[in-house]
Amino acid sequence: MEPHGAHGTAGASPPSGSAVAHGVTSATADGSLAAHSNAEFVDLQTHTTASDGALRPSLVVEAARGAELVAIAITDHDTVDGLAEATEAGEALGVRIVPGVELSTHFDGDELHLLGLHLSDLASMRDALAELREGRVERALRIVDTLNRSGMPVTMESVLREAADGAVGRPHVARAMVAGGWVRDFREAFDKWLGWGRAAYMPKAPFDVADGIALVHRAGGLAVWAHPGDLATPARVARLAEVGLDGVEVLHPSHPPYLSQKLFETVEKAGLLPSGGSDWHGTLEGARRLGGQLVPRAWLDRQDARVQRARVARQAAPAEG
Numbered sequence: 304m305e306p307h308g309a310h311g312t313a314g315a316s317p318p319s320g321s322a323v324a325h326g327v328t329s330a331t332a333d334g335s336l337a338a339h340s341n342a343e344f345v346d347l348q349t350h351t352t353a354s355d356g357a358l359r360p361s362l363v364v365e366a367a368r369g370a371e372l373v374a375i376a377i378t379d380h381d382t383v384d385g386l387a388e389a390t391e392a393g394e395a396l397g398v399r400i401v402p403g404v405e406l407s408t409h410f411d412g413d414e415l416h417l418l419g420l421h422l423s424d425l426a427s428m429r430d431a432l433a434e435l436r437e438g439r440v441e442r443a444l445r446i447v448d449t450l451n452r453s454g455m456p457v458t459m460e461s462v463l464r465e466a467a468d469g470a471v472g473r474p475h476v477a478r479a480m481v482a483g484g485w486v487r488d489f490r491e492a493f494d495k496w497l498g499w500g501r502a503a504y505m506p507k508a509p510f511d512v513a514d515g516i517a518l519v520h521r522a523g524g525l526a527v528w529a530h531p532g533d534l535a536t537p538a539r540v541a542r543l544a545e546v547g548l549d550g551v552e553v554l555h556p557s558h559p560p561y562l563s564q565k566l567f568e569t570v571e572k573a574g575l576l577p578s579g580g581s582d583w584h585g586t587l588e589g590a591r592r593l594g595g596q597l598v599p600r601a602w603l604d605r606q607d608a609r610v611q612r613a614r615v616a617r618q619a620a621p622a623e624g
């Protein structure tokens with residue numbers, strides 16, 4: 304259990320000045336200029352060119368330094384390939400890099416994005432991600448095969464080209480079908496062929512959230528429910544805590560302040576940890592700014608303590624038999 308008294312000061316509620324870009328010390332909404340300029344902030348969800356971000360890892364770290372963040376987590380979708388460059392840049396610039404990943408899992412028939420934070424065994428995570436990717440390629444192959452037998456000479460090569468370096472899926476098959484002129488548009492590809500119950504529909508083996516949590520734990524990390532919105536009811540959080548969920552992303556650009564407050568209370572009651580991040584993808588447009596969520600460093604400290612405890616428990620386990 305997390306000590307419940309640990310959240311007395313920092314971040315019991317999302318700071319009222321969160322719309323104000325961090326670093327602009329002349330304008331804090333709560334007027335506590337001194338407190339603000341002394342406070343240390345982190346950002347525990349960012350993306351780089353290793354997945355769908357616009358900036359390469361070293362440039363994201365530079366931006367973090369510019370925003371005066373003491374730590375950021377790099378959490379690319381389904382890959383840990385950006386971490387080496389980010390870590391190196393972080394050491395050079397004095398920004399701590401929390402090694403992370405964002406996984407797409409399933410829970411209660413919905414997609415659930417799961418962050419793995421504080422990963423220590425990157426090799427195990429990399430292997431597991433490669434296996435998941437193989438499953439997707441295998442599914443795309445079965446779809447292409449079915450289309451071929453239906454008189455549409457779509458090639459796997461063209462599908463993989465559409466996917467570029469990303470995880471291959473039905474949208475890439477659809478684009479290859481459009482490019483080949485076998486369907487008029489994306490919509491027709493799904494309506495006639497790829498959608499549920501259509502001729503070339505193949506069910507995807509769902510990646511259960513419990514499996515995702517186990518995978519994160521195997522890699523030494525903490526499993527955090529990313530941007531849950533209003534799905535993170537106390538009942539659901541309790542069920543996920545039973546299968547090992549460590550925390551919930553409380554602060555996120557998609558969460559209005561009242562929701563962040565509610566999530567924070569749910570998380571504390573469940574004995575889990577709050578997390579938060581900007582989900583920054585490297586663009587300057589839109590409302591998302593690196594560090595814009597003003598996630599207090601104290602939250603990261605609590606995560607560190609939990610990682611430490613888990614590590615001690617794991618080391619003790621074999622001796623206990």
Ligand SMILES: [Zn+2]
Nearest residue numbers: 405416529530
């Ligand atoms: Zn996400």
